Amino acid sequence: MNTTKAPNRPDTDSASKKLSALRALSIYAKPHKWTFLLVFVCIILGIAADLFQPYLVKIAIDDHLMKGIGEYKPIITICLLYVGLSVSSLIFSYVQNNLLQFAGQSIVARIRKDLFQHIFRLSMSYYDRTPSGSLITHVSSDTETLNQFFTQVMLSVIRDGMTLVFIIVLMFQLDPQLTFDSMLVLPIIAVIAISFRSYMRKTYQWSRAQLSQLIGFAAENLSGMHLIQAFHQEREQMKRFTERNQGYFQANLREIRTNVWFNRSFDLLGNLSVAFITWLGGMAVLHKSIEFGVLYAFITYIRQFFQPINNITQQWNTLQSATVSENRIWNIFSIKPEVPEPLQPIDMNPASIRGHIHFSCVSFSYQAGTKVIDDLDLLIKPGEMIGIVGTTGAGKSSLISLLCRFYDVQEGRILVDGTDIRDISQAQLHKLIGLVQQEPYLYSGSVLDNVRMFDETISADEVIRACKLVGADALIDRMKDGYETRISERGSGLSAGERQLISFARIIVFQPKILILDEATANLDSHTEQLIQSALHTVAKGRTSLIIAHRISTIVNANRIIVMRQGRIAEEGTHEQLLKQHGYYEQLYLHAQGRVSSSHTG
């Protein structure tokens, strides 16, 4: 269990949008303030050690060498001091880098964790709109860019900024006139920086957008690979990938070109300044208005003066990317889940929940104006097994999604044991409901972990008992390492029926009061179908069950079958009652039997 106190993360449910991204970032940085202070002290000491070195040489030249005093002792002392300063600078730089890396990595690890946690809380409607590829970019590379902000940009701004200040002070101390002359380049630096600024930002944003598209496209293709291969879409998809790849390539080139122009302009300016100062200073030395050592120190400082400016501009790009990443991350943090948690959740006692469900005049649409569920009313008694059939797109899965609160109803209410599901915490609601999807999701991990969903408080014995109960044990025993067999991502090595059996075992282990089954459509061999039928019988016992059936045989014994059409219940009754109605259900049944009734088709 994580016992560290969570930083005061911008509350996504309150006015976090008002927080500027930078302010929000500072909230994360706050717990590390003492580390940053120590880094600052190390930076100052490191700079002092660095900048005092040319001054030592100046003393050696002007006070000893130029005066022709033949004493070696002071020169040796100066040399030793010089070495001492170099070593100190190295130590300070090492400590400062380590501390900063630690603080930066800790902050970013925390943001990444919170971001991932926040993404978990977002509603299904968000996932409908957002490609998974772009979320991968946010969690991985955007947070990494933020790390660079702390470890590179911040370091550069503080260290190089302070170096500049120190150099100017030292130069003034040496010769104010020559310092003024050197500062003539400052307005030119400002002009170059301002003119490049917005162009670089746009270039960077463009390249990030291209990258995000590329990753999104790759992720989508990887998850739909079987379809691509089945429909021989490789060439078409490759063409589309190449277009995006080319787009990213162009964006990157433009970004690099802009950077090179920017940096080389500064280099040139630096060299021109050194030439200018050498000329001015050289004249002054010749006219004996300054000493030679002063000119040496001055030229060294001028070189060192351009180095930090160059460093800061090098970090400009990272700063741009960090700003973009920061905004993107905080945009996600500011998204409120469209399915909110109740402010004062009603705590239902799990032991006394009976599993009574009431869809009361429920209407729902994904997009305004197109009702997918239309004023639907359905009462389900505790322990009842309801079969749901209907035309494709009739709203069967949507009805189930509403019961699971993946989406909220727009009209009406859904009640479980008389309580509106919007008043129950989502965690409790999801514990109440066991969902077996059409394509049961298996995680990469062992069979054991897949059944107990990585909950180690559930023992291996419980898992084995559950698997035996649903008849999955024979299948698992045949696997290479039995319950320890590693399942590949999404359980791709298993058949749809086998995946469903494993999900049935999950239901037994987690004991939900309500079972929802979206039956697999894949053709099952008669043996697996029988296994599934008997497993379903076992799992549904004592539970309120809603079964979306694609094979009529699954639900002939249901207590009640509802036939959905255009978001409404078109027919309702037992198998026998529905057959007598000679409606759509009978038509479905005859189809399944291979006897199409001509009077009801179409």
Ligand SMILES: Nc1ncnc2c1ncn2[C@@H]1O[C@H](COP(=O)(O)OP(=O)(O)OP(=O)(O)O)[C@@H](O)[C@H]1O
């Ligand atoms: N996430 C979504 N966003 C927008 N529209 C959706 C979404 N999911 C489903 N729909 C639409 O809502 C309608 C009902 O879909 P739903 O999946 O509930 O039907 P269904 O009866 O389960 O169909 P099937 O048997 O084919 O799975 C369809 O017109 C579908 O296009």
